[in-house]
Amino acid sequence: MNIPPPISWLWAMWKRFAEALGRVMSWIILSILWIVGFGIYAIVLKTMNTFKSQQKPISYWVDPPQDFPNSMKYQF
Amino acid sequence: MNDKPIYILGISCYYHDSAAVLLKDGEILFASHEERYTRKKHDDAFPINAIQHALAFANITIDDVSAIGFYEKPFLKFFDRILMTFIKVWPKGLRQYHLAMQEWMMKKLWIPHHIQKKLNYKGPVYFAQHHESHAASAYHCSGFPNATIVTVDGVGEWATTTIGHGNGNDFKLVKELHYPHSLGLLYSALTYYLGFKVNSAEYKVMGLAPYGQPRYMKEMHTLIDIKEDGSFRLNMEYFTFEHGLTMTGHRFEELFGRPRRSSEGPLELFHKDIARSIQELTNELMLKICVHAKKICPSDYLCLAGGVALNCVANGKILKSGLFKEIFIQPAAGDAGGALGVALAIWHKQYNGQQAAERMNHVFLGSEYPHTEIKKLLREEGMPFDEMGETELTNEVAKLLEGDNVIGWYQGRSEFGPRSLGNRSIIADARNRENWKKVNLKIKFRESFRPFAPTVLEEKASQWFDLDRESPYMLLVADVHPDKREKIPAVTHVDGSARIQTIRRDQNPKYYDLIKAFEQKTGCPVIINTSFNVRGEPIVETPRDALNCFLHTQMDYLVMGNTLLSKKKILGILNVEKSHKDYLAKFELD
Numbered sequence: 001m002n003i004p005p006p007i008s009w010l011w012a013m014w015k016r017f018a019e020a021l022g023r024v025m026s027w028i029i030l031s032i033l034w035i036v037g038f039g040i041y042a043i044v045l046k047t048m049n050t051f052k053s054q055q056k057p058i059s060y061w062v063d064p065p066q067d068f069p070n071s072m073k074y075q076f
Numbered sequence: 077m078n079d080k081p082i083y084i085l086g087i088s089c090y091y092h093d094s095a096a097v098l099l100k101d102g103e104i105l106f107a108s109h110e111e112r113y114t115r116k117k118h119d120d121a122f123p124i125n126a127i128q129h130a131l132a133f134a135n136i137t138i139d140d141v142s143a144i145g146f147y148e149k150p151f152l153k154f155f156d157r158i159l160m161t162f163i164k165v166w167p168k169g170l171r172q173y174h175l176a177m178q179e180w181m182m183k184k185l186w187i188p189h190h191i192q193k194k195l196n197y198k199g200p201v202y203f204a205q206h207h208e209s210h211a212a213s214a215y216h217c218s219g220f221p222n223a224t225i226v227t228v229d230g231v232g233e234w235a236t237t238t239i240g241h242g243n244g245n246d247f248k249l250v251k252e253l254h255y256p257h258s259l260g261l262l263y264s265a266l267t268y269y270l271g272f273k274v275n276s277a278e279y280k281v282m283g284l285a286p287y288g289q290p291r292y293m294k295e296m297h298t299l300i301d302i303k304e305d306g307s308f309r310l311n312m313e314y315f316t317f318e319h320g321l322t323m324t325g326h327r328f329e330e331l332f333g334r335p336r337r338s339s340e341g342p343l344e345l346f347h348k349d350i351a352r353s354i355q356e357l358t359n360e361l362m363l364k365i366c367v368h369a370k371k372i373c374p375s376d377y378l379c380l381a382g383g384v385a386l387n388c389v390a391n392g393k394i395l396k397s398g399l400f401k402e403i404f405i406q407p408a409a410g411d412a413g414g415a416l417g418v419a420l421a422i423w424h425k426q427y428n429g430q431q432a433a434e435r436m437n438h439v440f441l442g443s444e445y446p447h448t449e450i451k452k453l454l455r456e457e458g459m460p461f462d463e464m465g466e467t468e469l470t471n472e473v474a475k476l477l478e479g480d481n482v483i484g485w486y487q488g489r490s491e492f493g494p495r496s497l498g499n500r501s502i503i504a505d506a507r508n509r510e511n512w513k514k515v516n517l518k519i520k521f522r523e524s525f526r527p528f529a530p531t532v533l534e535e536k537a538s539q540w541f542d543l544d545r546e547s548p549y550m551l552l553v554a555d556v557h558p559d560k561r562e563k564i565p566a567v568t569h570v571d572g573s574a575r576i577q578t579i580r581r582d583q584n585p586k587y588y589d590l591i592k593a594f595e596q597k598t599g600c601p602v603i604i605n606t607s608f609n610v611r612g613e614p615i616v617e618t619p620r621d622a623l624n625c626f627l628h629t630q631m632d633y634l635v636m637g638n639t640l641l642s643k644k645k646i647l648g649i650l651n652v653e654k655s656h657k658d659y660l661a662k663f664e665l666d
């Protein structure tokens with residue numbers, strides 16, 4: 001963006017402020033998500049796990065997830 | 077019929093050790109690490125420089141590339157493993173969560189977008205699972221018709237260890253162990269506890285181990301529950317890496333009765349015993365995993381990859397067990413090798429590529445700089461040098477090697493993988509005990525406990541070492557024969573072992589001829605070979621990097637192509653003592 005030199009410092013400061021605001025906002029939003037979204041899910045899971053029987057398996061090896069057609073095309 | 081060659085580009089990045097690999101009709105045309113160009117050790121940035129060098133080497137543009145592969149599956153890693161781990165450890169891990177969210181939202185979830193934008197690429201982008209990439213990098217380079225496959229590292233998506241079976245053109249992973257239960261992370265946790273840098277200095281723990289005794293095996297087995305079939309679980313009460321920015325916490329320190337060593341603190345017998353104990357545990361566990369792998373995926377051949385496969389002591393134990401007739405370990409076993417693996421996986425799965433009948437024969441797959449460029453640089457910098465014919469140079473360098481000279485040896489294409497194997501090497505006489513000290517303290521500026529690796533003529537290897545096969549990638553440790561230990565003290569570790577590189581003429585004629593000429597003069601077919609860099613610096617890439625490293629250390633000679641520089645001739649214009657401090661300051665210690 002072309003800003004006339006006399007007010008370019010103002011633009012630079014505005015950009016810095018916007019970046020700082022963005023960081024604060026994302027920190028707040030992520031923290032809310034952490035407390036509400038993750039928190040509720042975590043509490044439910046932990047409660048369910050408390051009632052699960054804790055048998056020790058004879059082996060820790062597990063089967064890998066099933067492959068599906070054209071799986072290499074996808075990021076999952 | 078379309079005769080246009082199929083070019084496939086493999087990429088690994090955004091974790092550590094970014095790399096790019098270019099295949100042409102399934103053959104490896106070019107492979108290199110981003111750190112070599114950016115001069116930042118373990119650089120994790122998008123490997124734009126390595127890709128540009130690959131395309132220039134092949135004399136093609138990005139439009140000629142048929143497919144690009146990324147070495148892991150970002151969605152699986154983030155949405156399945158990382159987010160689930162945050163839920164598991166909640167309410168701990170808030171700081172790590174913030175860092176991870178920013179990193180993933182801004183960068184790691186946009187891989188196809190980055191590839192398309194940074195390369196102006198319009199073709200398909202493929203993804204392989206992290207351990208599939210490791211497995212492909214080993215199996216498809218092995219030349220075996222079938223094989224048992226074992227991959228072990230820190231962590232990929234979920235898997236930390238896998239077992240698989242290769243048959244003909246295809247392979248399948250059949251069993252795996254999941255995060256956080258990881259031998260790679262356990263080794264890294266001990267690396268951290270011993271005051272070394274994680275994901276970088278694990279090899280120091282391996283080098284330290286022979287000085288100690290396995291006095292802490294009981295504590296090691298408190299950290300990990302190992303089943304007879306080689307499967308295991310870490311006792312997560314002792315580790316903090318799931319929710320914190322460190323590997324171990326106070327419970328870990330309580331277990332061993334000592335706080336974590338600071339990075340430059342003294343190395344005491346306690347630390348050596350810890351190193352020995354984790355190494356013994358790794359040997360035991362790797363062997364158990366391989367026994368089980370052979371049981372469920374039987375073959376006479378074993379393919380190994382993943383960062384833990386760089387542990388050459390454990391590799392040596394597997395070899396010695398006689399479980400397998402042949403073993404192939406991918407020389408770029410770490411995550412850089414994932415770029416090679418995904419490219420090979422695309423070639424075999426999407427283009428019906430055939431399993432190569434020959435094993436990967438060398439790693440000289442990086443950039444080469446023409447002789448004219450070397451001479452131009454030396455002239456521009458006012459460096460006096462001699463230029464010689466090949467035979468004359470070989471004989472002259474062999475003569476200079478005798479005794480206490482340390483020589484920078486820079487030739488041809490750079491190596492792919494973490495080791496210098498004869499094109500970007502510092503070499504010296506292995507018979508001179510003092511060279512061990514000199515190279516360590518005055519050239520590499522590193523801890524003196526680490527041994528040097530020898531290069532030996534392949535046909536003479538069994539006369540000097542307890543090794544009955546090739547070890548071209550310095551990935552096997554074997555004993556030096558007792559009667560030879562006194563003859564090559566600079567490469568013989570305190571326990572009588574050595575980390576061996578064997579060399580055949582077809583792998584690197586110039587390097588082979590040099591050692592042959594040295595043998596003819598001295599009767600010794602073994603020299604010291606260590607990577608051409610100082611502590612914390614990536615291996616030198618360009619002639620300028622090599623010259624800089626030479627000028628700022630106490631190396632005596634530098635051979636670049638057919639030119640020979642002597643430090644004595646330039647000492648008048650250089651104060652090495654003063655300049656090496658400035659040079660070292662440029663690199664972060666590992």
Ligand SMILES: [Fe+2]
Pocket residue numbers: 206210229230231232382383410411
């Ligand atoms: Fe890996």
